[in-house]
Amino acid sequence: MLRISIETPDDSQEVEYLYDLAFAPGRQALSSYRLRDAVPPVAKLCMVARGEEGVLAGAIRYWPVAIGAAKALLLGPIAVHPTRQGEGVGAELIEASLARAEALGWQRVLLVGDAPYYRRFGFERVTGVEMPPPTNPERVLGRALIKGAFGGVTGIVQQDVKPRRSRG
Numbered sequence: 001m002l003r004i005s006i007e008t009p010d011d012s013q014e015v016e017y018l019y020d021l022a023f024a025p026g027r028q029a030l031s032s033y034r035l036r037d038a039v040p041p042v043a044k045l046c047m048v049a050r051g052e053e054g055v056l057a058g059a060i061r062y063w064p065v066a067i068g069a070a071k072a073l074l075l076g077p078i079a080v081h082p083t084r085q086g087e088g089v090g091a092e093l094i095e096a097s098l099a100r101a102e103a104l105g106w107q108r109v110l111l112v113g114d115a116p117y118y119r120r121f122g123f124e125r126v127t128g129v130e131m132p133p134p135t136n137p138e139r140v141l142g143r144a145l146i147k148g149a150f151g152g153v154t155g156i157v158q159q160d161v162k163p164r165r166s167r168g
């Protein structure tokens, strides 16, 4: 049994513990975190997966970013509790949140991660989109939520402190 819901303030501390458990110490030193500093996540897309008796199995968060004039979502962090990995929890979180992002009108999603995992969700390497250094360009992956959403989108990924109504 798995219940996926939007993260609430009551979940937040538990989610932070899960991220600390799933990632190497010092995760906040990763360059992708510079895009998250002092910027609130996209609350409508941050989700938790809870199993039996409400135990936290996994969590996903998103941040708003900008590539030039183009708005995008930065997927991550995503983590699944070590005792629940390989059961499809990560897949359910990714699919549920991407479907919601699309329904909310977002056009494109970026992440820094392992292509062999994210490929199954339609992510592929995006060229010409630069994450803050040091980031291995091979790990910069994108997924268009509408056809051609990465066409002509190039440049350095920056914080998007004031998300506009239009996300084009």
Ligand SMILES: CC(C)(COP(=O)(O)OP(=O)(O)OC[C@H]1O[C@@H](n2cnc3c(N)ncnc32)[C@H](O)[C@@H]1OP(=O)(O)O)[C@@H](O)C(=O)NCCC(=O)NCCS
Pocket (backbone or CB within 6 Å): 022, 023, 078, 079, 080, 081, 084, 085, 086, 087, 088, 089, 090, 091, 092, 112, 113, 114, 116, 117
């Ligand atoms: C990566 C993670 C979120 C995947 O969640 P999950 O619920 O275990 O994954 P799923 O059950 O949906 O998928 C399992 C499949 O993904 C594969 N997989 C998991 N991590 C992978 C990786 N980094 N690279 C390639 N394949 C990976 C598994 O081998 C398995 O393959 P199979 O379906 O062929 O057996 C989870 O393993 C995790 O929290 N890892 C630690 C934190 C982390 O690395 N987060 C991602 C940062 S980019």
